[in-house]
Amino acid sequence: MSEKHHIIPVWFFVGVLFLVYGVLILCSGLAEWLHPPNTVLAELHAPVWWGGLLIALGGTYCAMFRPGRSKS
């Protein structure tokens, strides 16, 4: 993003945020698998697949924009 300052790309921070949130939400979804919360459509286990999706997106962003990775 920055040619003058060599700042870590903002996309890397987005990746870190998604990765950490994905892990937390996936773990929380797995922990409540047998006893889902009292919410509508809890049987769909949204935290599990949503957490998984965040992990995939976050991991991809972290890998693609990690500090020190040269631009292709």
Place this chain on the structure above:
Amino acid sequence: MTLLLAAENASRLVRLSTVDLVIIVFYFALVLTIGFYLKRFATTGEDFFMAGREMTAWVAGLAFVSANLGSLELLGWAGSAYQYGILAAHWYWIGAIPAMLFLGLVMMPFYYISKTHSVPGYLQLRYGTAASGLSAVTFAIMTILMSGVNMYAMAVVMKVVLGWNLNFSIFVSSITVAIYVAAGGLFSAIFNEVLQFFLIWSGALLIPILGLIETGGWKGMVSRIQQNFPGQDFTHMWSNLGHFQDNPMGMHWTGIVFGLGAVQAMGYWTTDFLVVQRVLSAKDIRSAKMAPIIGSFFKMAVPLIVILPGLLGLAVLPMHLVPASQLQPGQFSYNEVLPLMLARYCGPGLLGLGITALVAGFMAGMAGNVSAFATVWTYDLYRPYIRKTAPDAHYVSMGRWCTLIGVFISIGTAYLAMGFASIMDYVQALFGFFIAPLFGTVLLGMLWKRVTNAAGFWGLLAGTLTSIGIFTAMKMDHRWVGVFALSPHAQGLAQDMYQSLWSCTTCVIVTVLVTLVTRPRPDGELKGLVYSLTDVAQEERVGLLRRPLFWGGAALLGLIVLQVIFW
């Protein structure tokens, strides 16, 4: 921390689990870390106030949209969708997309070529100090008021939904914003706006997905709304705008097309420095033109996470929500529809993500306001009127202090907002006061070289006073609504649109009349500021897919398709 957060209220809507609190705390830690990391890069005025003018089109475009996606926007428009139906989407589509494209394709070259640091800065070059000073003062007042109202809106939701102490929410969130913006300036604000953009989508997108699953898709949702609210049309955008009394908003299509699309939206998206500042940070003119166009595609998608949850609320919520002014114990207001839908579908983890998205929305909205305030104060008021010559480092230091002071004044206005039950209704009116006439002044200045300095100032002043006068008349005596908003059935938002229309029209008429009786500036002084005297650099020969005009056309096509689908 947990103990403080749990300063609970018996009437709260949901209870947060440990994982939810970890998610919220991690967000605060991350934005502060980013702020301190970026502090080392914000050393000059160009870095602190303009983010070094080195942002890519994508980053500038996302920050451009995100600065407008504050908590007031999220909660308020979801509430408006519950109140007025899909008509609220006009503020995202015709009320945003054409204006964003106009900014990118027509106006941005002038802002960028003139190398101005702000919209009042452009007025300074085009009209001199009088119009610039007036614009800077009104903008500074507006940003601080908006920031305070935004803060209050978030704190009220946190109190109602989570039982958090009002003072705790206000102080912790705003001090965090003050620290990271004061540290990294516009770099920090933009980084966190991009972060917030992704956070909001990740936190809010599950609501429409699960909502549509519950209702059996769009048709099922419409059918349920018709069952819950028989005889009312909440799901059409244009077919019910032929008469004021045919739709829940009391709106006529002329108000949407001319008041919203042609004046208020154009004014907001092209002259409100809060959003324009993000685009000015772009690294080159092509990026500056592309940023609003990229932003327009995302803006077009935002109704999915803001308007659709409001409509789903009409379909699935077991209770009917009421206006905030008529709230009784045990009831919920329109503005609480988004948190109610969040609580309906989201358990531990996802709930924390959704709440963090709301908090992030508030923080980004506030960061946008205070960073714009700091720039306008430092460059358009402090430097020309108080200290004309000082080292660059002095102005950077002033910007940092001004950020802190701006936050503390905003906290004061948040407490002031508590004294007004209907302050939320006045937010659109605020835009009408200051933004609608500004659009007339800036546009005439860019397109007509004959416009004089005096005309710019008097046109702007007349437009602002007209707007305030119409607003006051309509609030004091409802009979004026029938005069200015063309129908006594016009509701608050419809009144605001016509108020903007009259304000801009007055500004244009006065500007033209004063121009005709005053002496124009020599052409040589207006190079780079006026269309006919500026060589807008031709774009380098690039492929079709890299041309702003192509993507602008694609966005416009998308807008037309959406209008037809939801006609």
